[in-house]
Amino acid sequence: MNAPECINTENAMRRVFTPLLLAGLTSLSATAAQAALPETATLYKNPQCMCCDGYARHLEEHGVDVTVVSDRDMNEVKTQAGVPYGKGSCHTIKAGDYWIEGHVPMAALEAFFEEAPATAGIGLAGMPSGTPGMPGAKTEPYNVYTFSEHEATPYMTL
Missing domain, CATH: 3.40.30 (Glutaredoxin)
Structure with a gap:
């Protein structure tokens, strides 16, 4: 029973952190272009x-x-x-x-x-x-x- 809970928690974390990571990379990319x-x-x-x-x-x-x-x-x-x-x-x-x-x-x-x-x-x-x-x-x-x-x-x- 613990295994499915870990998988769900891991999937939930991916759903939260993946968009945050992409947003951060996009922001960094825009900043790098402006920094030039x-x-x-x-x-x-x-x-x-x-x-x-x-x-x-x-x-x-x-x-x-x-x-x-x-x-x-x-x-x-x-x-x-x-x-x-x-x-x-x-x-x-x-x-x-x-x-x-x-x-x-x-x-x-x-x-x-x-x-x-x-x-x-x-x-x-x-x-x-x-x-x-x-x-x-x-x-x-x-x-x-x-x-x-x-x-x-x-x-x-x-």
């Missing part, structure tokens, strides 16, 4: 651009302390960053050792900072609808690229 993001960033933008402020808020919601600078020559910033011609956006961000060009979705940023590739930065050309900071719904795939020395390389499509 830099703690601070500087966002360079045109003073009249409001979507850039929306992107700064998006980064802040993910734990990045953002300083917004709106009095720098954006062509100078983009040249310094190495943003490829024709791949620019409305803002450029210095985050850790990398540059972020435009409204790059968080999924791409997390993967990029987790991998820490040997490149100058990551970007998304233009101001696509539905990206962080931009109004509207997603209307087409987001083609995210990495860049170094003004040359782009496809990174991921979201």
